[in-house]
Amino acid sequence: MQNNRINQWLENSYKGLVNSELIVFKIAQNHTNYNLLDLRNIADAYLSNINVVMLDSIQRCYYFKNAIIVTSATEYKTFEYMKKIVQRDVILVEDGESINKMIYLLKNKQLDQNSEIKYHLLEKVKxxxxxxxxxxxxxxxxxxxxxxxxxxxxxxxxxxxxxxxxxxxxxxxxxxxxxxxxxxxxxxxxxxxxxxxxxxxxxxxxxxxxxxxxxxxxxxxxxxxxxxxxxxxxxxLNENQIETNIKIDIAKKLILLKCKTLDIEQIASTVKLPVKKVEKMYSEFFIK
Structure with a gap:
């Protein structure tokens, strides 16, 4: 079963821990359908561990811990404004009921026990x-x-x-x-x-x-x-097998030297092999 990332985020926030993900509330044009005043009050509360970033402050959001970004489809005209946001993993909530449900949970310091909040997860992949x-x-x-x-x-x-x-x-x-x-x-x-x-x-x-x-x-x-x-x-990426075998042989010898000045990336760069291939050779030698 997939982890409920909303609950992880909420629980960390309640414990005073810092979440790596940003929460993005994507709201419709009619802002009155959302309990944004409650959200503001949560962030303004004494010793609050939550930062709410409204539409006019979006470019500064990357630096805030436990940030909830409130944005809309019509507010910004290019993707440039979003580049900083996606440098961190993003939990996107765009369903109105889910947004209000999460605000309620934050206000009462509760978790989403029944997984009612609908969200999309945007996270980095190697x-x-x-x-x-x-x-x-x-x-x-x-x-x-x-x-x-x-x-x-x-x-x-x-x-x-x-x-x-x-x-x-x-x-x-x-x-x-x-x-x-x-x-x-x-x-x-x-x-x-x-x-x-x-x-x-x-x-x-x-x-x-x-x-x-x-x-x-x-x-x-x-x-x-x-x-x-x-x-x-x-x-x-077509391999000349003779050349590849020579590169692998050289890489193995460099790995076995255990030279402190040569790490995996430097060896890969020196012999012109993918880092992943050199990592695999290294693990075969030293990790059992």
């Missing part, structure tokens, strides 16, 4: 835990993640589904991951929409163990939409 999955699973992840981000802010930009399908088709049949799609997948997984493309590209390079290079669609011998029939930067 890029390496997504990129190696079956392409059908990756497709489902991209669609579901985008849908949830659009719930948080209607101005979040969709990825064109034809583009997604083409990228995944190339990845599945040619083991080539287009760099632009890899960047989008990384940001959707990690919810990092603030790092530069260069920084994200460096992280992807480290994860995959290979740098990007320019490839033409013609060289891949695969049919793509006209708009994509051009050169693209891409990560070619």
């Amino acid at each position: 890029f390496e835990d997504i990129v190696y999955l079956d392409t059908n699973v990756i497709r489902e992840f991209v669609i579901a993640r985008t849908h949830l981000l659009k719930k948080l802010n209607i101005y979040f930009k969709d990825l064109d589904i034809e583009y997604v399908d083409t990228c995944l088709n190339i990845y599945k049949h040619k083991k080539v991951l287009l760099a632009r799609f890899a960047q989008s997948l990384y940001r959707l997984a990690t919810l990092d929409f603030t790092s530069t493309d260069k920084s994200v590209g460096g992280t992807i390079h480290k994860t995959l163990g290979v740098g990007s290079k320019v490839l033409s669609m013609k060289s891949l011998k695969i049919i793509v939409p006209t708009s994509m029939n051009k050169n693209h930067r891409a990560y070619d």
Whole structure:
């Protein structure tokens, strides 16, 4: 059974503990349907462990502990205002009854015993835990993640589904991951929409163990939409087994040296192997 993250959040707050997640109340245009005055009073109470961030203070919310963000679909015109919010995991509550129910529970310091509060959980996922999955699973992840981000802010930009399908088709049949799609997948997984493309590209390079290079669609011998029939930067994940075996052999020797100045990431970067592969070798040697 899935943990009730609302109850975890409430219980931590009542105990004076700090929650890693932000609560977002997405309210309708008619604010009078919500008990927002009670919510304000809860936050203003002496020794309250709850911070309520109303519509006009949203850019400062990232720094508050146990923050409840009150926002609406019509308040902000771009996704820029939400980038700080999603740097932390988000529990999104948009059903009016659920919002008022949670305000009632906060006011009376109670838990949601019957799991009545409806919510969506938006939490970070490691890029390496997504990129190696079956392409059908990756497709489902991209669609579901985008849908949830659009719930948080209607101005979040969709990825064109034809583009997604083409990228995944190339990845599945040619083991080539287009760099632009890899960047989008990384940001959707990690919810990092603030790092530069260069920084994200460096992280992807480290994860995959290979740098990007320019490839033409013609060289891949695969049919793509006209708009994509051009050169693209891409990560070619086709392994030359002899080269890979040499890299693995060198990595094993470096691991066995137990050199304090060489950690797993440095070894992976040195021999040009994915970090996950080096981590697995390390665990096989030292973790029983």
